[in-house]
Amino acid sequence: MYSFDSRIRYSEVDETGLLRLESLIDYFQDCSTFQIEDGGIGIRYMKETHCAWLVNYWQIGIMRYPALGDRVRITTLPYETSGFLGLRNFYMESIEGERLAIANSVWSLMDLKKMAPVRVPEKMLEVFGLDERLDMDYKSRKIAVPKQDGVQRDTTVIVPAHLDSNHHVNNGQYVRFAMGIIPGNEIVTDFRIEYKKQAVLGDIVRTVDYGIGLTADWQNKRLIALDSDDGSTFAVAEIVTRDRKQAEYSAWH
Secondary structure, three states, X not given: OEEEEEEOOHHHEOOOOEEOHHHHHHHHHHHHHHHHHHOOOOHHHHHHHOEEEEEEEEEEEEOOOOEOOOXXXXXXXXXXXXXXXXXXXXXXXXXXXXXXXXXXXXXXXXXXXXXXXXXXXXXXXHHHOOOOOOXXXXXXXXXXXXXXXXXXXXXXXXXXXXXXXXXXXXXXXXXXXXXXXXXXXXXXEEEEEEEOOOOOOOOEEEEEEEEEEEOOOOOEEEEEEEEOOOOOEEEEEEEEEEEHHHHOOOOOO
């Protein structure tokens, strides 16, 4: 288990004063990065060994969004490794201990020279220290893209600002692309994204909307694919939302 404390910044909130989903994922990613940096297996170690952790899947549930200025604690719990895979939980809570959001994630350790998976070394396992996984509804890691045609909503050309230290599009950027077509009067309560291939500098990402369905509790469920020019898929997201006013999700009201 590894935790760090922070405070919600103005640059991280939306027009209602609440933390953006994309910023929540940034906090989770930063938490795991801080853990490996503090354990001596961070970015420098990865570059020396030509390896990198690439995320395959996020599942996130939000109980309540923190607001501008709120003090929060972010925690990560690696709970399983198998060959080249690493599975991690995350959660964000208030300083008083109220659980705000919870997540599951699946990562692959990759040899960047060979672009092939590599077994997690003992040095990493010693730093991680496995915990019991959190009690949550673990959904399938695979998200099927519907066979019917979707509607293209947006197009993004990948520029250097989208890239991370591995020269690939950072996983949080795909979330931003998908969230770009969610109406402002909706707020996300559950989110899943499966990453299928890496986008790089100069690629074109097409945001394709497969429409809205309803969940059992009458929330909106939308499926969005982030496709390349050749018709393959970089990532696919399932986003569950509810009406923001009905939920009274706003820091300004």
